Amino acid sequence: MMKKAKKLVALLMASTMALSLAACGSKTDSKTSDATTDTSKDAAADTSKDDAKDTATDSADGKTVITFSWWGGDSRHEATIAAVNKFMELNKDIEVKVNYGAWDGWEEKMATGFATGTGSDVTQINWNWLTSFSSDGNVFADLNEYKDIIDLTQFDQTKLDLCTVAGKLQAVPVSMTGRIFYWNKATFEKAGIAVPTSLEELKKAGETFKTKLGDDYYPLAMGELDRTILMVYYLESVYGKPWVEDNKLQYTEEEVQKGLEFIKSLEDSHVIPTIETITGDGADSLDKNPKWMNGIYAGIFEWDSSASKFESALEEGQEFVVGDYFKDMGEYQGGFSKVSLGFSIAESAANKEACAKLVNFLLNEEEGVKIMASERGIPLSKAGLQICTDNDLLNKTVAEANGKVLAWTQFALDPKFEDAKLKNNPDGVYYDVMQGLSYGDYDLATATTTLIDGINAVLGN
Incomplete structure (x- = not known):
């Protein structure tokens, strides 16, 4: 598929970038090895x-x-x-x-x-x-x-x-825990605007970032799983019902497609970078991405318990603030805690x-x-x-x-939402769908069917 070919090119470029960044002394989140460093005799x-x-x-x-x-x-x-x-x-x-x-x-x-x-x-x-x-x-x-x-x-x-x-x-x-927006206030000030408190303001920020700061700047950065969780937040806000209940997906094909259209609209309006762009950055995760560290990516949608990890990754001169839920997403308070x-x-x-x-x-x-x-x-x-x-x-x-x-959150998370067949990178259904949509391999109808079929398979339906 085209997305795999493009991703391979992006990964090759990323590996080169990662080597050049290795000597920069940027903060990292954790050791990737199991082995600890024995700094004592304990x-x-x-x-x-x-x-x-x-x-x-x-x-x-x-x-x-x-x-x-x-x-x-x-x-x-x-x-x-x-x-x-x-x-x-x-x-x-x-x-x-x-x-x-x-x-x-x-x-x-x-x-x-x-x-x-x-x-x-x-x-x-x-x-x-x-x-x-x-x-x-x-x-x-x-x-x-x-x-x-x-x-x-x-x-x-x-x-x-x-x-x-x-x-x-x-x-x-x-x-x-639950997901919430975090913003780098310094980048928004650089663009001459306040951090967004509504979906309307976020979409306007995409254009402002592009025209005032340049094509590389985005008000929000999201990986595949992040996009899926935000899509569910959006749909629950619009329709007021849980994503899965009693082991059954509660959303119709038309409704799921509306959610995917929402995610695609964020790319189209320069709110979030494409998956190809993020892959090409050469980082294992967003907190380790130099574009997050230096403020080029000015927002994330992350677990509240992850705040300190992302805040500590920022370089000097950046300002990390907790955002608000968007009341103009819909009539209901979408989002879940777990x-x-x-x-x-x-x-x-x-x-x-x-x-x-x-x-x-x-x-x-x-x-x-x-x-x-x-x-x-x-x-x-x-x-x-x-x-x-x-x-x-x-x-x-x-x-x-x-x-x-x-x-804020009114909905519980179904435990199968995080099943490995859905959320694992790179083979999970969420990754397949969100990459396919972003790379242009899937149209909205195909992405919708693929997502629904994958979820139903995990639910046993």
């Missing part, structure tokens, strides 16, 4: 066995050994390692071996561990993993059985219910009690909470939130974004 740095589970449950000095894995950016890695080291200091009979990395490729890596029973004892999980990998309850333990160790009373039952699958509480939810992530304990873990102690320490105990703060979003734990509030530990940008998300 046990929390042993990842030499990748994701393979250490079958030994006791170390040479008689300590209980558990493993713990997560993904994220540098600040999350640093905070979590510090918290794990503090946990071991306070629990001298337990040794924690950690394994972490960036999101890119992480789900596929974890899937292998879940399938083979070689995953970590404690795992930071994406919410949809509960249904994707443990729909029968065989992969993750029932945390209700460890409520004498993990203080589950600190969590609203409605949130715990979201993590209950096959009659088992398979994860403790850490935070809730459990951002949780902590699970493997059913195969040899010492689940030790694992439960670590989970409770990270979420409910003062020593752990103070170190973790809002690195995984605004805490759902009542105790954790109180500790962070009392000690002024919440990232103010994340807190502002999360407050806006929870106050």
Whole structure:
């Protein structure tokens, strides 16, 4: 297909660009390797066995050994390692071996561990993993059985219910999240306009950026998954109904096509760059894209819990601000919130009690909470939130974004929305459809049919 040929050319150009950028010293989000840098002699740095589970449950000095894995950016890695080291200091009979990395490729890596029973004892999980990998309850333990160790009373039952699958509480939810706009105010000021507070203003900004700043400047940048989520936000705003309910897509072919027309209109009006342009930038993700770092791309539509990652990536002189939901999208308050992530304990873990102690320490105990703060979003734990509030530990940008998300969003996310067959890069349906539309391989009718057929296949309809 034409999009694949064009993407190959873009990737070749991108690889050249990436080599030239490697020496520029730009900020990066996280290490792409599992291996940690052992800056101390603490046990929390042993990842030499990748994701393979250490079958030994006791170390040479008689300590209980558990493993713990997560993904994220540098600040999350640093905070979590510090918290794990503090946990071991306070629990001298337990040794924690950690394994972490960036999101890119992480789900596929974890899937292998879940399938083979070689995953970590404690795992930071994406919410949809509960249904994707443990729909029968065989992969993750029932945390209700460890409520004498993990203080589950600190969590609203409605949130715990979201993590209950096959009659088992398979994860403790850490935070809730949703997508919201973020803007680089400095670029908008450079263009002589304010950050947009409506869809009308955003579309006008596209033309202003092009005429005043140049063809390379865009008020918003979005990848394939971002576009799909924004399309759902738009459709829910227009029609006032959830994307999927009772395992069925709630939108007609005509309505889905209207959503894709909306996304295409953003490209046509110079609001967002084409997928080919973004691919040609040579970055693994938008926060690592030099055009985001230096303000050429002046907006994103991202999870509220990701605010600090994108803000810290900006170069000096840029100004990161939380945006607002657009009231002129439609008559309804579109958009959804979901459990951002949780902590699970493997059913195969040899010492689940030790694992439960670590989970409770990270979420409910003062020593752990103070170190973790809002690195995984605004805490759902009542105790954790109180500790962070009392000690002024919440990232103010994340807190502002999360407050806006929870106050606005009216819809829940169906867990299959994030099924690997839909959202994985590069083979997921969302990527196929949004690339096909952007590259011109699909007309609107073909893109619509491809999207609906792909979703129905995942839903089993």
